Amino acid sequence: MVSTEQPPAVVRRGTNLDRVGGFNDTVVLDAIRRADQRLSRVEIAAATGLSGQAISNITRRLLVAGLVREAGRQKSTGLGKPRTLLELEPTGQYAVGVHLDPAVVTVVILDLTGQVVARRRAETPATDDPGLLIAGIAATVEEVIAEASAPRERVVGVGIAAPGPIDVERGVVVNPPNLAAWHLVPLRDALRERTGLPVLLDKDVTAAASAEKWAGGSNGRGSFVFFYLGTGVGAGLVIGDEVVRGSSSNVGEIGHVIVDPDGPICYCGRRGCVGEASQPRFLVQQAMQAGILAQGIDLDDRRAVDGAFAALCSQAGEGVEAAREIITAFAARIAKVVEDIANLLDLERVVFGGPHWDQLAPFFGEFVRAAMVERFLVRSVHPFVVTGTALGADVGAVGAASLVLDHTFSPNPSVLLLGPAESALAAAQVVSVER
Template sequence: MRKGHNLLAVGDYNQAVILDLIRRASPGLSRVEIAGETGLSAQTVSNVTRRLLKAGLVKEGERLIAGPGKPRTLVELVRTSRYAVGVHLDPTVVTYALLDLAGEVVADHRTPTPSAADPDTVIALMAEEVRALLAREDVARASVLGVGIAAPGPLDSTQGILLDPPLLEGWQHVPLRDALAEATGFPVVLEKDVTAAAVAELWVDSGEDRDNFAFFYYGTGIGIGLVVDHEVLRGASDNAGDMGHLMVQADGPVCACGRRGCVGDLVVPFRLVQRAVSSGILGPTASIDTPLDGPVRHIDFDETDHRFTEFTAAARRGDAAAVAISDDAATHIARALVSVVNLLDIDHVVCGGPFWRRIAPILRERIERLVADDPALIPSHPVTVESSAIGEDVAAVGAGCLVLDQTLSPRPSALLIAG
């Protein structure tokens, strides 16, 4: 728990500390408890609480009787006082999530990604979907703190630009943050999708099992969000987490990067569907005709999504060829995760993303066993592999949480006083 500071220059920081504490406490905290948790004086807590009450962010709840003396009044978060919108841009689907002040999902919605070669059209449709979502839930614009958008990397976080996402044709150097801000009229924050997913997990579950973990993102592509000592790792340019080019099979197929056996090229949904078609598990299709040993030139995302559902259904039924393909994918993913576990000494891997739910019953337990049994695994502690409780919306939820985090969470940088 962050401590507050009794300095005149850090009112906003103390307000964020107290609000964050109240947000995490159910059904609320008394002013005495807030002072005890934060180390702030009773007067500071009283002043900050008064401001929060006036802003409508908190309210006074039930009176708590704890021994002799005056009953204590609990201060509770007003969840519906403010909202944030999260948007996740995936080459296959765009996900929208409306979050209340506590980070709970009020409503969500998904649409197929329109023509990825026309960013202006996609951004305009995003803005319209955001407006429609707020209208359906009867949320006033004035109560919306902003919009967060999670997108595939690489990106320029300072300028808010998508640089060259590998599966979004025509999205090179797109100023997504500013364009969406102009289209919606809201402040917008842009984050890499795998990082946003990790942020979501931290907001939803702040326990010790989220101190050191990796979020394995399984969507149209793959990636990994990283958390060490309860802090999200973003890297020098906020592009950490591109695990797709970890080599896991020395004699594997040639990746677009020119090397062989890159994990991303082996396990993404398109490649599994392609193998299923080649093995006769699925019927032939003209749109999935890329050679197995060669870079992917074009993906029909709608067709891949549909055929992936058919493939995972076959694997769950026990089709031998489908199970073999799934086992190979589990082996490749586990090898990549062992490298990550060895590098960062993490003890949890959380899996999620738009395609994960369909294949999780086949892969999750097998990946966990393969990681545990890998002779290359260095840490002696158990490594838990679990599915995200948030579900397919995880990156959109994380994008919305980023808005809440930037607006409401305590930041030590607020303590710096210009001299």
């Protein structure tokens, strides 16, 4: 069964021990963030398991720090005076997100509530010099901060989402298959030097999964796989409301799962890897062979292939049979991989996204759903939902920024935010004032 039913969000419980004040501050902030409405102190106490006195102290600190604000009063129930309601103060903190895709660079700045305040998108320059690209990114970071009118001291840091594999500890982009000039580029430190802001680096798919968790509404709850459809394919994982990273933060390298023994030869030397069989150039080649697209498209010209791929998608959307067959077969290959991941990890949902999703969304989700209906093994126990991101093409950049905001809301953030100086780190952990 395929359904759109979603479970409720899980709120963490606090502890009333004094020594973990910093922990409790983040628990309270997190409870306010996750609530669908403004909360009273009594409701925050109920959601977190903290005492009324603890909530009173913590909310006072958060008000002084400018991270929450009072927002009206609850209707009186006739018992005592009406309760003051609290919500996040959007201008309390900002985070910048950069998504480096082989085709496009996206930069966004989020406020504390996770809303995009400003954004820039530009084609990834075709340069052999990563230094030029980094300088361009740094300039764009300054532009979005200025456009958002964000005070510098309230900008918590910059998150970068990059194609894998990456070396998270050293902040290095190792050797992404679709960015030929990028070999062992120390992206994190270079950007930190240029901006003076704390910077973290993470995988694009992990960032996208994190964006869903933060800003995807019901899409982002529980256990799901974010399936990235771009120049490459990849999978980001959230299990039990936690972003899964693996032993080296390189989780989700699914590109070499073999889905078609008769498929195209992959650069790894084998045949029919899902990454290669999902490349626009392969699908465009199939469309040329089927006579749907004009002959002679240069398959090594990324722009030409992107244009032809868009034409193929719109023909499939219009119901041109041969085009639909190519996209249906593509969807079936993806469905096979999704099924294996979902069964292995007992997931509730796949969320599709990435640069190609907007073109594929009108029909691709249906094809995948149809291909999966009879196959998902756990379906007799719980439904499995096939859906697409509501965050559009910004999802990777939003995710990178939300990984930075994660430091504000999580007592044990999942990634290391490295700052240029002690003071910047202290600013990033402004809520952890009690030790």
